[in-house]
Structures are given as C-alpha cells and as structure tokens.
Amino acid sequence: MPSPPPAVAVDGLVMRYGDLLAVDHLDLRVEAGTITAVLGPNGAGKTTTLETCEGYRRPQTGTVRVLGLDPVRDRRALLPRIGVMLQAGGAWSGVRAEEMLRHVAALHADPLPVGLLVERLGLAECGRTPFRRLSGGQQQRLGLATALVGRPELLFVDEPTAGMDPAIRRTTWELLEELRADGVTTVLTTHYLEEAERLADHVHVIDRGRLIASGTPYELTRAGGATTVRLVVTKPFPPHAPASLQTALGPATEVTTINAQSLLVTGPADASTLAKVSAWCEQHGVLPESLTLGQRTLEDVFLQLTGRVLTEPTPSGAAG
Numbered sequence: 001m002p003s004p005p006p007a008v009a010v011d012g013l014v015m016r017y018g019d020l021l022a023v024d025h026l027d028l029r030v031e032a033g034t035i036t037a038v039l040g041p042n043g044a045g046k047t048t049t050l051e052t053c054e055g056y057r058r059p060q061t062g063t064v065r066v067l068g069l070d071p072v073r074d075r076r077a078l079l080p081r082i083g084v085m086l087q088a089g090g091a092w093s094g095v096r097a098e099e100m101l102r103h104v105a106a107l108h109a110d111p112l113p114v115g116l117l118v119e120r121l122g123l124a125e126c127g128r129t130p131f132r133r134l135s136g137g138q139q140q141r142l143g144l145a146t147a148l149v150g151r152p153e154l155l156f157v158d159e160p161t162a163g164m165d166p167a168i169r170r171t172t173w174e175l176l177e178e179l180r181a182d183g184v185t186t187v188l189t190t191h192y193l194e195e196a197e198r199l200a201d202h203v204h205v206i207d208r209g210r211l212i213a214s215g216t217p218y219e220l221t222r223a224g225g226a227t228t229v230r231l232v233v234t235k236p237f238p239p240h241a242p243a244s245l246q247t248a249l250g251p252a253t254e255v256t257t258i259n260a261q262s263l264l265v266t267g268p269a270d271a272s273t274l275a276k277v278s279a280w281c282e283q284h285g286v287l288p289e290s291l292t293l294g295q296r297t298l299e300d301v302f303l304q305l306t307g308r309v310l311t312e313p314t315p316s317g318a319a320g
C-alpha cells in the first residue's frame with residue numbers, strides 16, 4: 001500500500017539573508033498525524049524554515065509542500081487548514097486576549113469554543129489587560145490558543161513553551177498530545193530537549209541550516225550505545241584530558257568534552273567503565289565532583305554531532 005503523503009515536504013531548501021546562508025539545502029519530511037520537533041541552537045535556521053512552510057517566505061531555491069500545496073501560491077486554500085503560533089507577537093498591541101481570540105474564531109467556519117480555550121490555557125486571568133502588557137508566558141498562551149481555535153489539520157508552533165511556567169507547559173504538552181490523538185499534525189521548534197523527548201514522534205536536528213540527524217527520540221539517543229558516564233570535576237581538567245581518558249578507556253567508548261569541567265563517555269558505559277574513569281581520575285590527580293551513569297539524552301546527541309552544547313534560552317518573562 002502506498003504510504004500517505006507527508007504533511008510537510010521540504011526539498012533542497014536554500015534561504016539567504018544577504019550573504020548569510022540561513023538554510024542550506026535542507027530536506028525534511030513531516031509525517032501526517034505526528035508531532036515532529038525541529039531542534040537546533042539559536043540561529044540554526046528553524047524559524048526561517050517554518051516561516052517558509054507557513055507561506056511567509058518564498059523559497060529561494062528548492063521546494064516546500066504543505067498538505068500537498070504550495071504555501072505561497074496556494075495560500076488561500078491552505079490558511080484555513082493550518083494553525084500558526086509565531087515566536088513573538090502576532091497580535092496588535094492594544095487588543096485584549098479574549099477579544100483577539102473571538103476575532104480569530106469568527107474568521108473560521110467551525111471554530112473551537114473560545115470559552116474552552118480560555119479555560120484550558122488559563123487566559124481568563126488576562127482579563128482586560130492589553131496584549132502589550134501581558135507577560136511573555138501569557139502572550140505565548142494566547143498565541144497557542146489563536147493557532148488552535150480554527151481546528152487546524154496542521155499546526156506550526158515556534159518555541160511554544162518558552163516563557164511558560166511549568167504547570168502551563170504541562171497543559172500545553174497535554175493539549176498537543178490530545179490534538180495528535182485527534183489526527184492533527186504538529187511541527188514544533190524547541191530548545192527544550194525534555195519537550196522534544198516527551199512529545200515528539202520524530203526529531204529533526206538542524207545546525208547551521210543543515211539537517212544533521214533525524215529519527216525518533218529513541219533511535220537518536222540509543223544509536224551507538226544507550227548509556228553514558230558523566231564526569232564532572234572540581235577544577236578544570238588538565239590539558240589533553242579527553243584524549244588521555246579516551247586512551248585509558250579504549251575505542252569501544254567515545255569521550256566528548258561538555259565543558260572545561262565535564263566530560264561525557266558514551267558506549268558500553270557500565271560498572272567497569274565507571275571503575276576505569278575513577279582510576280584515571282586518581283592517576284591524574286583529578287577530583288570528581290560527580291560521576292554518574294545515565295541514559296544518553298538528545299542534548300548529548302547534539303554535543304556528539306557538533307562538538308557544541310545545545311543551550312536552553314534564558315527564560316525571559318518566565319512568570320506564566
């Protein structure tokens with residue numbers, strides 16, 4: 001049986017801003033009915049890619065198809081079928097939350113009940129406060145509600161939970177999971193690895209405009225060894241410590257530098273590896289602050305692929 005067409009198909013996408021190559025021959029697929037996370041550090045090209053899929057930017061090279069349509073040429077047909085939550089703004093500054101939501105609902109043929117979204121996303125607390133005076137987290141919630149109110153088949157959410165407090169973040173995750181159960185496809189960008197690991201059926205890792213890894217969170221974190229040893233020391237490592245530890249452990253494991261005071265060992269990380277790391281510390285006069293066995297995370301995957309840490313944004317205006 002032929003597989004259903006992808007909800008999003010990006011082929012050979014190239015996007016530049018002047019001399020800056022923001023998206024570099026990117027190919028990616030989003031299967032219908034999934035939550036797919038696009039993960040990458042600041043400036044990786046995630047928002048540019050999403051905005052191209054949403055029809056806000058025209059591909060400079062390559063093609064983008066969303067629900068089988070061209071997001072620019074077929075914009076009118078596509079708009080009622082997709083929901084878009086922008087990273088910031090998306091509302092005029094004086095509007096009140098519920099007023100905005102009712103306005104957007106009125107543009108759709110069969111909107112969700114506004115009261116339901118107001119209740120689920122705690123928007124009643126926004127009262128008569130104009131949009132520009134809402135906290136970052138409140139603006140995020142309103143953005144999500146606005147994206148959902150038209151019952152989209154496909155939802156694009158850019159950093160949906162940045163600036164949300166933990167309780168609302170969980171509510172948002174539950175909402176996205178309920179939508180998936182109803183067959184809605186979600187494409188989300190995020191810096192929060194926990195978010196991608198918890199929610200995503202499929203993860204695309206992007207760095208410098210290129211796709212560097214793709215798979216389910218399980219495939220990505222389990223490939224090449226599921227377990228890790230994390231060594232954090234009290235003072236910066238002596239020079240050549242990673243190479244020296246690598247020699248001590250042998251080729252079956254991989255030693256990666258996280259920062260001046262922490263190293264990650266991946267591979268058959270077990271009690272024997274722990275013992276060897278411990279012995280190496282003793283031989284080199286290194287005092288461990290912690291030495292832990294654990295599972296490989298998406299953060300570790302990114303570090304191993306790029307040699308850099310995928311840092312989280314500082315939660316600006318994190319008060320819900």
Ligand SMILES: Nc1ncnc2c1ncn2[C@@H]1O[C@H](COP(=O)(O)OP(=O)(O)OP(=O)(O)O)[C@@H](O)[C@H]1O
Pocket residue numbers: 017020022040041042043044045046047048049
């Ligand atoms: N309108 C623009 N004009 C010029 N450069 C831009 C513009 N928008 C984005 N860029 C640059 O293009 C690159 C990719 O940006 P983009 O916003 O797509 O990345 P991102 O992965 O979404 O980053 P973030 O996580 O910080 O939102 C960055 O170097 C950014 O500074």
